[in-house]
Amino acid sequence: MRANCWMGRNTVEVRDVPDPTILNGRDAIIKITSTAICGSDLHLYNGYIPTMEKGDILGHEFMGEVVELGPAVSNLSVGDRVVVPFPIACGACNSCKAELYSLCENTNPNAGMAEKLWGHASGGIFGYSHLTGGFAGGQAEYARVPFADVGPIKIESDLADEEVLLLSDVFPTGYMGAEMCDIKSGDVIAVWGAGSVGLLAMASANLLGAAKVIAIDRFEYRLRTAREQAGAETINYEEVDVQTALKDITAGRGPDACIDAAGMEAHSDLVPQQLYDRVKQAVRAETDRGAAFRQAILACRNGGTISVVGVYGGLMDKFPVGSLMNRSITLKTGQCHVHRYTRPLLDLIERRAIDPSFVITHRLPLKQAPEGYETFKHKRDDCVKVVLSA
Amino acid sequence: MAASSAVTINRPQEEIVRRLAEAEPPLTDEETRVSYAPAPGDRGTEVRAALDRSAPGGALGRTVAAVTGSDPQRELDDALRRFKQLVETGEVIRSEGSPGGTDAKQQRSQRPAEPLSADGH
Numbered sequence: 001m002r003a004n005c006w007m008g009r010n011t012v013e014v015r016d017v018p019d020p021t022i023l024n025g026r027d028a029i030i031k032i033t034s035t036a037i038c039g040s041d042l043h044l045y046n047g048y049i050p051t052m053e054k055g056d057i058l059g060h061e062f063m064g065e066v067v068e069l070g071p072a073v074s075n076l077s078v079g080d081r082v083v084v085p086f087p088i089a090c091g092a093c094n095s096c097k098a099e100l101y102s103l104c105e106n107t108n109p110n111a112g113m114a115e116k117l118w119g120h121a122s123g124g125i126f127g128y129s130h131l132t133g134g135f136a137g138g139q140a141e142y143a144r145v146p147f148a149d150v151g152p153i154k155i156e157s158d159l160a161d162e163e164v165l166l167l168s169d170v171f172p173t174g175y176m177g178a179e180m181c182d183i184k185s186g187d188v189i190a191v192w193g194a195g196s197v198g199l200l201a202m203a204s205a206n207l208l209g210a211a212k213v214i215a216i217d218r219f220e221y222r223l224r225t226a227r228e229q230a231g232a233e234t235i236n237y238e239e240v241d242v243q244t245a246l247k248d249i250t251a252g253r254g255p256d257a258c259i260d261a262a263g264m265e266a267h268s269d270l271v272p273q274q275l276y277d278r279v280k281q282a283v284r285a286e287t288d289r290g291a292a293f294r295q296a297i298l299a300c301r302n303g304g305t306i307s308v309v310g311v312y313g314g315l316m317d318k319f320p321v322g323s324l325m326n327r328s329i330t331l332k333t334g335q336c337h338v339h340r341y342t343r344p345l346l347d348l349i350e351r352r353a354i355d356p357s358f359v360i361t362h363r364l365p366l367k368q369a370p371e372g373y374e375t376f377k378h379k380r381d382d383c384v385k386v387v388l389s390a
Numbered sequence: 391m392a393a394s395s396a397v398t399i400n401r402p403q404e405e406i407v408r409r410l411a412e413a414e415p416p417l418t419d420e421e422t423r424v425s426y427a428p429a430p431g432d433r434g435t436e437v438r439a440a441l442d443r444s445a446p447g448g449a450l451g452r453t454v455a456a457v458t459g460s461d462p463q464r465e466l467d468d469a470l471r472r473f474k475q476l477v478e479t480g481e482v483i484r485s486e487g488s489p490g491g492t493d494a495k496q497q498r499s500q501r502p503a504e505p506l507s508a509d510g511h
Contacts, residue, residue, distance in 0.1 A: 018504070021505065110488055112497055124483070124485065
């Protein structure tokens with residue numbers, strides 16, 4: 001089959017690789033119809049994430065048709081159309097029972113690597129380095145999906161791929177970002193980063209009853225989408241002082257909750273010192289992104305909430321812990337527990353309460369994946385979200 | 391140096407005891423002591439394993455063992471993780487990078503995350 005492979009920093013190649021086969025009894029093989037490039041894929045592309053191997057198949061946002069099933073999968077049939085959550089979850093461990101699916105205790109065969117870095121490991125993720133398991137990703141013609149009886153959600157309506165594809169990651173991730181804000185009547189929610197996760201967090205905050213949503217970014221085309229599609233007020237941080245603007249909008253209080261949908265995304269090596277340096281490298285390379293978390297803390301109202309769905313890898317320098325502690329701020333975080341949200345969010349899409357496809361700006365065939373990465377990385381042609389089709 | 395390791399398995403103790411024979415060494419070794427306790431808050435069973443065999447050759451031996459992955463501590467950690475996967479999910483989870491499943495040695499020499507070819511490589 002053809003698959004988009006990581007070949008080193010700033011290099012992806014669509015190559016011929018073997019077709020996937022069933023390795024575990026609860027696997028399914030999916031023939032992929034649509035797959036997206038995630039903002040977090042850019043950090044693999046940019047070379048900030050160690051534990052990548054030359055030849056790794058990328059991609060953790062995908063959907064398609066079931067073409068083969070392991071003997072232990074009884075709830076799916078060949079021919080079913082499914083969307084696959086990006087975290088791999090067993091459904092049986094204590095974390096899965098608590099609906100903390102991205103923290104599945106069984107799906108990361110390389111958990112020992114992650115424990116050295118984080119103390120405890122997270123679960124497996126498709127196409128996202130060997131620290132999260134070394135699973136082949138979904139930017140390919142076919143993918144093997146472990147625990148296919150737990151993750152994939154069947155699409156039985158005639159919704160187009162684009163309307164449901166984003167259930168694999170960015171819609172649930174944005175929604176969880178908004179849900180962690182515990183929105184109450186009158187709440188003002190500020191969102192750092194108007195990429196696909198940030199935009200869907202804004203739309204979700206509206207669904208959850210926010211009185212006002214504020215978008216913070218530096219790309220005018222993204223802020224325009226935030227205004228037009230999510231009814232957000234917008235702040236371009238290259239043009240105005242963010243703290244002053246937020247105090248002005250909220251009459252001095254600060255936003256009730258702040259969502260970090262930017263992230264730092266400098267993952268790490270196994271040795272903390274190397275990690276520290278890598279993070280600093282990343283900060284020098286992408287200072288704007290590194291600043292979001294700190295700025296969000298300083299902006300948040302006294303007693304407010306910070307919700308972090310932007311990805312962080314390791315250690316942060318100059319963390320404003322005094323502001324966090326003295327002002328009774330609640331910090332909530334997490335890789336999205338996608339399985340928790342697929343069914344209710346599919347219902348919202350089917351009821352036409354939201355169409356998350358408004359973030360999709362680019363459609364390319366799989367063979368043009370390298371062009372998609374370049375366009376996305378350099379924010380050319382007003383790029384927000386690239387979808388690749390087989 | 392003794393090795394010890396512990397996991398919480400979300401299953402009743404009697405089921406875990408019954409399935410211990412399906413585990414791998416060193417968890418199944420005669421010298422390995424396995425003990426059980428109910429996990430608090432309906433979380434299943436705490437499983438602890440300990441063995442006295444240590445890597446030969448003192449500090450240097452431990453360093454060599456750590457590099458080659460033939461450290462009893464790592465072997466016990468791996469065996470206990472694999473046993474937890476087996477009991478909770480029915481099998482040992484494989485990835486393309488770690489096709490043999492959890493294995494400290496394999497974590498150091500990952501194959502690319504692309505499907506195995508028909509001959510298994």
